[in-house]
Amino acid sequence: MSTTRSQVFEYERGAAAQELKDDPLHGEAMVLNMGPQHPATHGVLRLVVTLDGETMRDVDADVGYLHRGKEKTCESLGWAKFFPHTDRLDYVQPLANNIAYALSIEKLAGIQVPERGQILRVLLMEVSRIAAHLIYLGTTCIDLGAITMFFACFKERETIYNFLDAYTGHRMNNTYVRIGGVYADLDETSTGILRTWLKDFPRAVDTFEKFLTGNRIWYDRNRNIGIIDRQMALDWSLNGPNLRGAGVDADLRKLEPYSGYERYDFEVPVGTVGDCYDRYLVRVEEMRQSARICVQALDLLEKTKGGEFLSEDRRYVLPPKGDVHRSMEELIFQFKIVTDLRLPKGEAYVPIESSKGELGFYLVSDGTAKPQRCHIRAPGLMNVQAIPILSRGRLLSDMVSLIGSLDFVMGEVDR
Amino acid sequence: MVIVKRKELSFAERLYLPEIFRALSLTFRNMFQREITRQYPEEPLPKTEVTRGQPRLVELEEGSLACVSCGLCEAACPAYAITIDGGETENFIEREPKLFEIDMLRCILCGFCEEACPKDAIFMSDELELAGFTRKGLVYGIDKLRRPRAALQKRIDYVYRINDRWRNSSSTH
Numbered sequence: 001m002s003t004t005r006s007q008v009f010e011y012e013r014g015a016a017a018q019e020l021k022d023d024p025l026h027g028e029a030m031v032l033n034m035g036p037q038h039p040a041t042h043g044v045l046r047l048v049v050t051l052d053g054e055t056m057r058d059v060d061a062d063v064g065y066l067h068r069g070k071e072k073t074c075e076s077l078g079w080a081k082f083f084p085h086t087d088r089l090d091y092v093q094p095l096a097n098n099i100a101y102a103l104s105i106e107k108l109a110g111i112q113v114p115e116r117g118q119i120l121r122v123l124l125m126e127v128s129r130i131a132a133h134l135i136y137l138g139t140t141c142i143d144l145g146a147i148t149m150f151f152a153c154f155k156e157r158e159t160i161y162n163f164l165d166a167y168t169g170h171r172m173n174n175t176y177v178r179i180g181g182v183y184a185d186l187d188e189t190s191t192g193i194l195r196t197w198l199k200d201f202p203r204a205v206d207t208f209e210k211f212l213t214g215n216r217i218w219y220d221r222n223r224n225i226g227i228i229d230r231q232m233a234l235d236w237s238l239n240g241p242n243l244r245g246a247g248v249d250a251d252l253r254k255l256e257p258y259s260g261y262e263r264y265d266f267e268v269p270v271g272t273v274g275d276c277y278d279r280y281l282v283r284v285e286e287m288r289q290s291a292r293i294c295v296q297a298l299d300l301l302e303k304t305k306g307g308e309f310l311s312e313d314r315r316y317v318l319p320p321k322g323d324v325h326r327s328m329e330e331l332i333f334q335f336k337i338v339t340d341l342r343l344p345k346g347e348a349y350v351p352i353e354s355s356k357g358e359l360g361f362y363l364v365s366d367g368t369a370k371p372q373r374c375h376i377r378a379p380g381l382m383n384v385q386a387i388p389i390l391s392r393g394r395l396l397s398d399m400v401s402l403i404g405s406l407d408f409v410m411g412e413v414d415r
Numbered sequence: 416m417v418i419v420k421r422k423e424l425s426f427a428e429r430l431y432l433p434e435i436f437r438a439l440s441l442t443f444r445n446m447f448q449r450e451i452t453r454q455y456p457e458e459p460l461p462k463t464e465v466t467r468g469q470p471r472l473v474e475l476e477e478g479s480l481a482c483v484s485c486g487l488c489e490a491a492c493p494a495y496a497i498t499i500d501g502g503e504t505e506n507f508i509e510r511e512p513k514l515f516e517i518d519m520l521r522c523i524l525c526g527f528c529e530e531a532c533p534k535d536a537i538f539m540s541d542e543l544e545l546a547g548f549t550r551k552g553l554v555y556g557i558d559k560l561r562r563p564r565a566a567l568q569k570r571i572d573y574v575y576r577i578n579d580r581w582r583n584s585s586s587t588h
Contacts, residue, residue, distance in 0.1 A: 077493060080491075081491070081492075081493040081527070082493070083493070083525075084493045084494070084523055084525040084527075085493065155451055158451070165460070165465075165466075166463070166465060167465070168465070168467075169465040169466050169467035169526075169539070170467055170524065173523070173525075175525045175526070183530075183577070184577040185577065213422050214422060214424060214425070214428045214434075215428075215434070216424060216428060216429060216431050216434065219424055249416045267416065267417040268416050268417070269416075269417050269418075269419050270416050270417070270418050270419070271418070271419055272418060272419075272421065273421070277421065278419065278421070281419035281420075281421065282419055285417065285419050318530060318531075320578040320579050321535070321574060321575055321578040321579065322575060322578065322579045324533045325533075325535075331533055334487070334531070334533050335485075335487065335533070338487050338490055338491045338531045339487070339490045
């Protein structure tokens with residue numbers, strides 16, 4: 001009989017407890033449940049912590065409390081109907097999930113996204129990256145006791161959500177990306193909101209740094225905690241800012257540019273030590289760089305005004321509303337696309353650099369209206385894996401800053 | 416690639432006490448700034464034609480529904496919230512829904528039904544509040560869903576505007 005992972009953990013925990021018992025200076029080890037409803041676990045993550053006094057001897061991260069079977073849902077719903085479900089994976093950046101899913105479908109079907117559509121997607125991705133990093137910063141700080149930072153971050157995020165509200169009509173779960181582009185063009189009102197906000201945002205990031213970078217409490221609670229070195233980050237397949245914080249210069253926007261990222265001028269921030277403090281610095285710098293990309297994208301949108309933003313491919317893209325009334329062909333296309341959207345046989349995987357790391361949808365099509373297999377490569381799951389190895393031998397209170405700095409969203413981890 | 420700069424704490428920052436006074440001065444300065452909090456129920460968010468609220472059925476001038484119960488919105492709904500049963504009538508438009516139910520507890524306001532509808536019969540209104548005492552009461556039938564066309568006109572114009580922007584008719588013409 002083979003031993004399961006939980007049996008191994010059980011054994012290790014038992015051995016650790018026995019070892020402690022034999023040591024005359026220690027009492028019995030205490031097994032503590034942190035979560036699944038603990039506010040510091042950022043969702044429903046259960047951590048089984050074996051404690052020796054306040055030192056963590058062993059940690060078992062138990063995921064799966066938010067499992068909703070999204071992959072199977074995709075296989076039973078069909079291609080286009082899965083878009084609203086992708087919003088609910090990493091719910092702090094719904095539009096980036098939409099785009100990742102759309103990119104895989106477009107590769108499978110061989111659809112070309114028009115230039116303006118690609119610029120709009122880049123803009124939406126960068127705006128949601130900033131929003132996600134603001135959530136990281138706000139929630140991590142409130143877990144460490146700094147309530148001011150939480151409000152400062154959420155004030156900025158509020159403007160992003162006002163922009164999304166004016167553009168997409170929803171604040172969260174926007175569902176505005178379609179196969180072949182985006183649903184609607186950016187209008188004057190929402191562009192105005194974004195432009196005014198982008199003017200002030202770099203100064204707001206400076207304020208965050210003023211609050212935190214030289215703050216002694218923040219410094220003490222993050223510095224040299226949860227150190228991930230280069231090799232370990234690669235071994236554990238960590239990704240996103242966690243990988244870059246460990247000193248690996250890996251960003252899919254630079255390595256495998258998608259949606260025309262090669263046209264934008266931005267830098268990839270990289271850390272040196274790989275502790276929580278470095279990951280914080282990397283994310284703050286990423287917010288600045290994202291704001292830079294947003295400005296460039298808005299300028300490009302200005303240049304391509306009136307251009308197409310949704311593909312004309314009538315096999316996969318719904319015809320305009322007015323044409324459906326006027327023309328029989330368009331009406332037939334409307335019915336065909338809504339009820340029976342078929343993709344050619346094959347498989348596709350297009351990863352994007354989301355705010356958490358490499359996010360991609362691996363889709364296998366057998367030529368019918370439903371995917372044969374949909375696998376979601378969620379960056380959060382890889383980042384959760386590192387918790388046990390990073391926390392062994394540290395104090396229990398370090399766990400809070402560790403969870404915050406790894407920055408995962410359980411909706412995506414459990415999916 | 417840019418390597419982030421790790422800051423070493425200065426003596427004043429390590430002492431911590433001067434920092435407290437700096438923080439307090441910031442607090443006092445913030446007291447005189449504009450308030451950004453919104454008192455939500457008294458002060459609701461602005462609703463525009465872009466707002467995607469709950470879907471509503473369009474009622475034509477003569478009092479009949481624009482819906483012909485083709486079932487496209489039912490097929491497009493990713494949450495299985497819509498149930499339709501159609502029937503014949505004596506009107507000029509021969510079909511109308513006998514049963515049209517949207518389970519508002521399932522509806523995720525994605526707007527796919529509005530996009531799929533070939534008859535301009537269903538549109539997202541700006542009605543957002545939803546509350547009830549029973550689950551059954553929140554399954555809306557035709558009587559609760561129908562709205563005169565004039566009430567939805569702003570949204571209808573908006574959808575036409577974003578749809579008919581640049582596009583030529585398809586290549587099959």
